[in-house]
Amino acid sequence: MTRHRTPSPVPRRMAEPGGDGRSGRSGRARGVAAALAVALLAGFVTFWLTRPSDPMSDVPAADTLAAPASPTTTTATASEPAPAQATQPSARPATQAASGSRPAPTRLTIERLDIDMPVRPVGVARDGEMALPATPADVGWYEYGPRPGDPRGATVLAAHLDMPGYGTGPIAAVEDLRRGDTLVVRSRGTSTRYAVSDVRSIRKSQLDLPALFARDGAPVLHVVTCGGTFDPDARRYDRNIVVTATPVS
Amino acid sequence: MKTLRIAAVASLVLAPVALAAPAHAADATVSILHGVPGATVDVYANGKALLTNFKPGTLTDPVMLPEGTYDLKVTAAGAGADGAAVIEANDVKVPGNTNITIVAHLDEGGKPVLTPFVNDTSAIDAGKARITVRHTAAAPAVDVRANGEVAFKDLTNPNEAKADLAAGTIKADVVLAGTDTVAIGPADVNLKEGTNTIVYAWGSAADKNLALATQVLTGMHSAPGGVPAGAGDESSAAARWAAIAGASALAGGLVLAGRRRTAAVR
Numbered sequence: 040m041t042r043h044r045t046p047s048p049v050p051r052r053m054a055e056p057g058g059d060g061r062s063g064r065s066g067r068a069r070g071v072a073a074a075l076a077v078a079l080l081a082g083f084v085t086f087w088l089t090r091p092s093d094p095m096s097d098v099p100a101a102d103t104l105a106a107p108a109s110p111t112t113t114t115a116t117a118s119e120p121a122p123a124q125a126t127q128p129s130a131r132p133a134t135q136a137a138s139g140s141r142p143a144p145t146r147l148t149i150e151r152l153d154i155d156m157p158v159r160p161v162g163v164a165r166d167g168e169m170a171l172p173a174t175p176a177d178v179g180w181y182e183y184g185p186r187p188g189d190p191r192g193a194t195v196l197a198a199h200l201d202m203p204g205y206g207t208g209p210i211a212a213v214e215d216l217r218r219g220d221t222l223v224v225r226s227r228g229t230s231t232r233y234a235v236s237d238v239r240s241i242r243k244s245q246l247d248l249p250a251l252f253a254r255d256g257a258p259v260l261h262v263v264t265c266g267g268t269f270d271p272d273a274r275r276y277d278r279n280i281v282v283t284a285t286p287v288s
Numbered sequence: 289m290k291t292l293r294i295a296a297v298a299s300l301v302l303a304p305v306a307l308a309a310p311a312h313a314a315d316a317t318v319s320i321l322h323g324v325p326g327a328t329v330d331v332y333a334n335g336k337a338l339l340t341n342f343k344p345g346t347l348t349d350p351v352m353l354p355e356g357t358y359d360l361k362v363t364a365a366g367a368g369a370d371g372a373a374v375i376e377a378n379d380v381k382v383p384g385n386t387n388i389t390i391v392a393h394l395d396e397g398g399k400p401v402l403t404p405f406v407n408d409t410s411a412i413d414a415g416k417a418r419i420t421v422r423h424t425a426a427a428p429a430v431d432v433r434a435n436g437e438v439a440f441k442d443l444t445n446p447n448e449a450k451a452d453l454a455a456g457t458i459k460a461d462v463v464l465a466g467t468d469t470v471a472i473g474p475a476d477v478n479l480k481e482g483t484n485t486i487v488y489a490w491g492s493a494a495d496k497n498l499a500l501a502t503q504v505l506t507g508m509h510s511a512p513g514g515v516p517a518g519a520g521d522e523s524s525a526a527a528r529w530a531a532i533a534g535a536s537a538l539a540g541g542l543v544l545a546g547r548r549r550t551a552a553v554r
Contacts, residue, residue: 074539078539080539128349130343130348130349133502134502135504162481168516171515171516201518201520205521207521210517248512265515265516269520
């Protein structure tokens with residue numbers, strides 16, 4: 040009845056052995072081999088086409104942090120000694136001074152990139168790395184380091200580039216920052232403006248952490264996220280993107 | 289011998305003035321804490337006034353002193369270099385490249401003494417703070433408690449104990465060793481990250497003037513071990529693998545279908 044049957048695997052397979060007797064077996068093998076080869080090729084092409092692009096591919100790679108890296112901060116210089124003078128050292132009551140520190144940052148705004156993210160204080164995770172907020176929507180501020188407006192050291196803000204179930208976070212846009220762009224960090228009752236001086240992609244193994252988290256040296260803002268290639272097994276990117284910005288008076 | 293001694297005295301006197309420490313000599317960072325109740329004093333080092341009008345419960349800013357041995361003398365305020373010594377300690381060793389607190393305090397029996405403590409200024413892990421407790425009071429052995437739990441047991445005069453803890457504020461008190469009898473406190477102690485907070489118990493139990501003094505050394509902080517600011521995006525990864533599998537299956541299937549149709553036609 041059906042004069043023209045749509046090709047379906049079943050009749051074809053039946054037809055095959057009945058074909059040319061000599062080439063039947065090897066022909067089928069060749070067919071399977073070809074199919075496999077093409078399948079592999081297609082798989083690879085898809086693999087390649089969908090490979091995770093470096094979200095920060097335009098960011099210059101570097102193995103060092105830009106200046107102003109603090110001059111070797113970590114030698115244990117316990118509380119700076121008063122410069123030796125002819126006068127006596129001054130004495131004060133041996134009580135804990137009330138720490139009159141500046142307010143903690145609460146918001147990061149980068150108008151040109153439409154970034155306006157809440158900032159939350161974070162510390163150190165159990166593994167010794169910087170702790171980060173639970174969502175890429177928030178920025179973490181390293182609460183043990185300097186605050187915006189402090190006269191010395193690096194204020195460090197960091198946000199997740201991405202996260203399963205969330206996708207890519209707003210911080211990913213910092214790859215588009217250019218020298219001179221303005222960042223504003225708001226704290227309770229005040230805000231600090233910064234101008235971008237540098238954007239770098241740095242291999243994590245090469246990152247100068249004491250400089251990134253410097254507590255001495257000229258005041259600077261470091262905005263950090265991840266970049267490079269994601270290792271799904273280690274669940275880590277191999278690079279950090281570090282934006283360096285200096286306060287604008 | 290005599291010239292050596294004169295040199296030592298001269299360098300002590302001059303160094304604070306012009307940082308004229310000999311090139312080979314390392315400096316020590318020295319603070320002085322007054323923990324003898326009731327006596328305002330003057331402090332002499334090698335016969336030279338180092339501090340005058342020094343009041344109980346006060347701590348000096350740190351000063352740099354060339355390494356060496358010092359003859360220290362504490363007198364009643366205004367008594368002069370030749371005045372009667374309240375405390376005298378000769379040949380007190382001050383090693384170079386150290387951070388030292390010299391404490392004038394009472395020994396367990398209530399006699400004024402000078403004790404130099406070397407402060408631990410080694411690096412502290414990120415997120416942590418060091419606490420050092422020193423027993424410099426005329427009192428028996430004590431336990432020091434943090435948030436109600438015994439943190440340091442059986443501390444005696446003039447000894448210290450220390451630990452690196454998570455940064456933050458603790459409620460500290462001092463109890464007679466092995467008891468719940470509070471001798472001092474409780475007091476809130478803010479352990480700032482990367483610092484060594486040194487808490488002294490001083491005064492006299494008999495005179496009921498036991499108190500806490502606090503000294504904070506900064507600059508021992510470390511950087512965190514990294515910034516793990518990306519966790520990947522599982523949903524897109526799964527979609528990608530599905531796409532790869534799908535493309536493979538489709539391409540392979542097409543080839544097979546093509547071959548079989550050829551075979552069928554033949």
